[in-house]
Amino acid sequence: MASPKKKLQGLVAATITPMTEHGEINFSVIGRYVDYLVEEQGVKNVFVNGTTGEGLSLSISERCRVAEEWVTKGRNKLDQIVIHVGALSLKESQELAQHAAEIGADGIAVIAPFFLKPWNKDVLINFLKEVAAAAPALPFYYYHIPALTGVKIRAEELLDGIQDKIPSFQGLKFSDTDLLDFGQCVDQNRPRQFAFLFGVDEQLLSALVMGATGAVGSTYNYLGKKTKQMLEAFERKDFSSALNHQFCIQRFINFVVKLGFGVSQTKAIMTLVSGIPMGPPRLPLQKASREFTDNAEAKLKSLDFLSCTDLKDGNMDACS
Ligand SMILES: CC(=O)N[C@H](C=O)[C@@H](O)[C@H](O)[C@H](O)CO
Numbered sequence: 001m002a003s004p005k006k007k008l009q010g011l012v013a014a015t016i017t018p019m020t021e022h023g024e025i026n027f028s029v030i031g032r033y034v035d036y037l038v039e040e041q042g043v044k045n046v047f048v049n050g051t052t053g054e055g056l057s058l059s060i061s062e063r064c065r066v067a068e069e070w071v072t073k074g075r076n077k078l079d080q081i082v083i084h085v086g087a088l089s090l091k092e093s094q095e096l097a098q099h100a101a102e103i104g105a106d107g108i109a110v111i112a113p114f115f116l117k118p119w120n121k122d123v124l125i126n127f128l129k130e131v132a133a134a135a136p137a138l139p140f141y142y143y144h145i146p147a148l149t150g151v152k153i154r155a156e157e158l159l160d161g162i163q164d165k166i167p168s169f170q171g172l173k174f175s176d177t178d179l180l181d182f183g184q185c186v187d188q189n190r191p192r193q194f195a196f197l198f199g200v201d202e203q204l205l206s207a208l209v210m211g212a213t214g215a216v217g218s219t220y221n222y223l224g225k226k227t228k229q230m231l232e233a234f235e236r237k238d239f240s241s242a243l244n245h246q247f248c249i250q251r252f253i254n255f256v257v258k259l260g261f262g263v264s265q266t267k268a269i270m271t272l273v274s275g276i277p278m279g280p281p282r283l284p285l286q287k288a289s290r291e292f293t294d295n296a297e298a299k300l301k302s303l304d305f306l307s308c309t310d311l312k313d314g315n316m317d318a319c320s
């Protein structure tokens with residue numbers, strides 16, 4: 001049995017899977033990536049093989065190797081490493097869950113299967129339960145992302161009685177803008193000490209008000225430090241500073257959303273900001289354009305998210 005873990009809280013970076021120009025996983029930069037998150041962004045929790053990590057575009061053996069690399073390189077540096085193990089095949093999901101337990105990950109998360117879909121709460125719970133049972137000692141998180149899975153079962157409904165079915169259930173990663181649903185997840189589970197992790201970075205402040213205990217997101221890879229300032233302002237009840245920080249983050253996200261923002265663009269921005277080559281995404285995604293990267297860079301600079309010196313020499317070439 002794993003030793004009881006402290007609750008997952010604060011910022012969690014949804015990791016990018018670095019790739020070579022030929023579309024192979026570039027394992028060699030993950031050690032540097034860990035150091036960058038900890039030292040430059042102050043982020044000590046990661047969520048591996050999720051949306052941002054193109055987890056569903058990797059083979060099962062690739063997913064296992066990526067998870068292993070994060071656990072190995074993150075040892076004694078990161079606080080918690082949560083592995084997303086959702087898959088369309090229950091068998092594969094169980095295999096990934098078991099593997100996460102074997103390598104000593106700190107938790108697993110699962111999305112709803114999204115091709116042949118569960119149509120009601122009970123069926124979804126049954127699926128999640130079978131996955132969780134493959135790694136019963138690992139904290140289990142449900143990853144609610146209805147816009148991508150097409151499974152619209154409300155999280156509040158799903159959480160009702162979930163621990164009776166899934167004893168290892170520890171929390172929810174909520175990637176949706178429905179703050180009524182999110183608020184009710186918190187409100188109806190107050191005594192249970194679950195982790196309520198919000199996943200829409202541009203709206204995190206609203207979710208903090210609603211009781212979020214942490215956040216998982218793609219932008220914490222490069223705006224971790226900035227977002228921590230917002231969390232700190234919120235903690236000390238300085239809501240006007242917190243709002244200023246959120247607006248500042250929103251200005252950037254709003255700008256890139258209008259240009260077309262997704263995993264490919266996250267890879268390009270992270271390459272630019274960190275100097276670590278994240279490479280192109282894998283098909284069906286397409287590499288971000290040079291024009292996108294140039295515009296994003298100018299915006300980051302104008303918002304003072306980066307001083308020019310933060311941009312490592314040659315970064316632009318790496319993401320062109
Ligand atoms: C759909 C998606 O990838 N959502 C991410 C995580 O849940 C977020 O971190 C977004 O990238 C972010 O909120 C910007 O929209």
Ligand SMILES: CC(=O)C(=O)O
Nearest residue numbers: 014050051052217218
């Ligand atoms: C953003 C997020 O949480 C993910 O990449 O799965």
